Amino acid sequence: MTIRDIAKRCSVSVSTVSRVLNNHPDVSAASRARVLEAVREAHYVPNNSARDLVRPQSDGIGLVVRGVGNPFFTGVIQAIERAIGGAGYNLVLHQIRSEGDELRAGAELARSRRLLGLVLLGGRFDYTPEQVALLDVPFVCCSYTNSFGSLAKDAYSSVTIDDQREACRAVRLLTEQGHQRIAILLDSTQDSSISQLRYMGYRQALEESGLLLDKSLIGETGSFDMAAAYETAARLLAGRRDVTAVFAIADSIAVAAMKALHDLGRRVPEDCSVVSIDGIEMSAYTVPALTTLAQPQEEMGERAVRILVDMIEGRGRNQHVLLKTALRPGETIAPYQVFASGRM
């Protein structure tokens, strides 16, 4: 079923059909009605490949999300959706798995749909100039930046929190309460990504407080899934009643850790405090509610879109925005107490 078939059915030309389909004004009411009728009855849907091929450019902005099912992203995605719509553009969402190549996916998407620009959500931190050269449209990294890569500042845009700084701040919430044996739960200390950055923040906070880094307090989960986080936390914390606080680099890891602590017979926060970074919806409803540094999901999405739209419309250049987290108080931090519960 093509535009040609519809034209035949109505005894009009393809251009008339095309005009109707694209809401051009210069079509008689009669023709319009006939075409619409035929379209309906034939269940005709235009072939977008053909459209995209011929249109000078679309009004589409692509959003490539890396990591299906990362709960932190959902709020950001919604904000981006809203912002793109509000600016008069169309969102083209594309999800890839955590191991996928968002640059390749983005390049392909942008070309195949003639996109005006790209928002990359949850990508890698180590792009090289050659890699981003794939992209021939403006793009902005959302929720991350090129910390481990070799991009010139003006070669890309980013909107993110300062992972190291915020991690440091989170750990400080613990040291301020007198905690000294503070465990960290992360994916890996050397992933050239978010874990590594937040790990650096953890070390920085320890140093500031004159605390020594204790390798046995580092729990590498090897992934972001909760089962792994639970196991790692349980293994690390078992028999370590001297550990009075845990910093988890993500809310989901923190929730799993709280469960592990509970199953170990340790109360949160009386026996062990927990803090993390993210601020996902679910972690506000745990008992006790998780204390976390909430990333500004809304603002993150909005700023990313604004930067992109400014570039698309010829205002403004590449920018880098560092957002601050907001402490979502919760109930998982308590002051350090020497004799909390028969600590060794």
Add this chain to the structure above:
Amino acid sequence: MTIRDIAKRCSVSVSTVSRVLNNHPDVSAASRARVLEAVREAHYVPNNSARDLVRPQSDGIGLVVRGVGNPFFTGVIQAIERAIGGAGYNLVLHQIRSEGDELRAGAELARSRRLLGLVLLGGRFDYTPEQVALLDVPFVCCSYTNSFGSLAKDAYSSVTIDDQREACRAVRLLTEQGHQRIAILLDSTQDSSISQLRYMGYRQALEESGLLLDKSLIGETGSFDMAAAYETAARLLAGRRDVTAVFAIADSIAVAAMKALHDLGRRVPEDCSVVSIDGIEMSAYTVPALTTLAQPQEEMGERAVRILVDMIEGRGRNQHVLLKTALRPGETIAPYQVFASGRM
């Protein structure tokens, strides 16, 4: 940058470039090398619209997910991803918002990318024949079926649990323990969708036990977000110590309800039991762990893909598969006790 430009750079014809790009064997090693080199250095990426337009058909299967950020879907999506890859096809994922029209989106996607078939995840329960006529490829409804629509059985495929039956089973877990005042938390009793179905199961279970339906025990949240669920639960449960059990139609709602109960000073499960349906990852890590009827996410995805692939490859016709949930025990159900905590 088009295939033509690459051809010029290498002084070969466009067909040669095309052959290289598509891994056709009949190209000299020399030409191949030159083309590849030019492609790399020009950062050339083929225009997919043009490709799709001309290719007889792709090897793509579309997955339209309605409801960005529904945590229940993530496991299903991964299973679908795996299954599609395993069958030698390519996944084209498309997410739309909860209010979106998955049929229109699917039709568009299928046409624009020449897809072989469609998996619809989380769609509406009330399709009409005219609506599905939009789709000119085989499709399967995943996690839902046409309970409130007018489709002929052989006009579509579905893989889902029996929502009413499973809800009934969930509530029975409560009545079996002697509970009589059982509240239900749902989106709406008349949404022609999952809430309504599970509500019917709730009523059925009450009837079976000779319990009367008490309208004041119905909490309509009006959405699936946790804040609404929390408010609804808190309002319904405040001052109702006679309510000794809650059935939530989704895990996320149950988690919010548990929090509300806790904030009301009521212990779970001693003062109030909680049960739900879904089995998302997070709800296994609450304290206490949520007792829920877990939907078989893996199997759901796999079966959906298998049915679709069978249709695509000419074996088999439309089918309807009803999967069973598995009780994920948890710790949120306790026997009814008359004098649990000063009940009125």
Add this chain to the structure above:
DNA sequence: TTGAAAGCGCTAACAT
């Protein structure tokens, strides 16, 4: 092994 050319479905001049 390579090139020339047709044509996929559509839109937008350009005619009429």
Add this chain to the structure above:
DNA sequence: ATGTTAGCGCTTTCAA
């Protein structure tokens, strides 16, 4: 107001 037609970038006969 409507029709004719030239491509958009690509793949694929068909010839050479």
